Amino acid sequence: MEHWPALELASTIRHDGEGGVTDDLATAHGTTRWIQAQADLLADHLPAGELTADERLRSEITELRRSVRALFARAVSPAPPSSADAQRLMPADQALAHLNAVAAREPVVPQMRWLPESAPAARLLSAENDPNVRLLAALARAAIDFLSGPQREQLRACTAPRCVRYFVKSHGRQEWCKPSCGNRARAARHYQRQRMATDSSITPS
Numbered sequence: 731m732e733h734w735p736a737l738e739l740a741s742t743i744r745h746d747g748e749g750g751v752t753d754d755l756a757t758a759h760g761t762t763r764w765i766q767a768q769a770d771l772l773a774d775h776l777p778a779g780e781l782t783a784d785e786r787l788r789s790e791i792t793e794l795r796r797s798v799r800a801l802f803a804r805a806v807s808p809a810p811p812s813s814a815d816a817q818r819l820m821p822a823d824q825a826l827a828h829l830n831a832v833a834a835r836e837p838v839v840p841q842m843r844w845l846p847e848s849a850p851a852a853r854l855l856s857a858e859n860d861p862n863v864r865l866l867a868a869l870a871r872a873a874i875d876f877l878s879g880p881q882r883e884q885l886r887a888c889t890a891p892r893c894v895r896y897f898v899k900s901h902g903r904q905e906w907c908k909p910s911c912g913n914r915a916r917a918a919r920h921y922q923r924q925r926m927a928t929d930s931s932i933t934p935s
């Protein structure tokens with residue numbers, strides 16, 4: 731399965747396994763842990779060494795996440811968005827402006843590297859010294875790439891009971907983000923059908 735930083739960012743709001751929703755970025759400590767877990771995805775854009783989130787970086791990342799989730803909601807529409815924040819989505823034009831503004835905070839220059847015996851590779855050279863700005867801008871660029879790429883059309887909000895995840899459909903008929911969600915959704919449908927059958931059997935005809 732492929733991993734996209736934008737999807738990983740959106741997925742920090744998730745089902746807690748008990749019917750509620752939990753936020754991996756609720757604290758600066760949790761945010762630091764999340765950034766470290768993304769190290770591979772963001773390696774090209776971050777300075778070496780560990781990046782520790784403070785409250786300011788945490789709130790900037792969660793604000794960026796709000797804009798990403800609002801644009802994910804737009805991408806899956808007219809299907810319903812994730813229920814986690816469906817009632818308090820940032821307006822799409824505001825989300826777009828915020829995403830672009832965060833991406834614009836880091837001036838970058840495309841560079842090509844082509845070592846003998848290896849394939850040419852493109853990378854972005856940064857003129858930004860602040861690692862927090864680099865991280866934010868890298869996440870924003872990743873979201874721009876994601877939403878303007880072919881995977882946008884495969885983006886779905888999982889419709890399983892209680893699930894709040896967005897996911898990228900990897901095969902034609904996939905309806906749920908993971909097999910356990912499919913099992914839960916099928917069980918719920920089965921239960922509903924049985925209840926309807928019982929209801930109609932006691933309704934006088």
Ligand SMILES: [Zn+2]
Pocket residue numbers: 888889890893894895906907908911
């Ligand atoms: Zn799911």
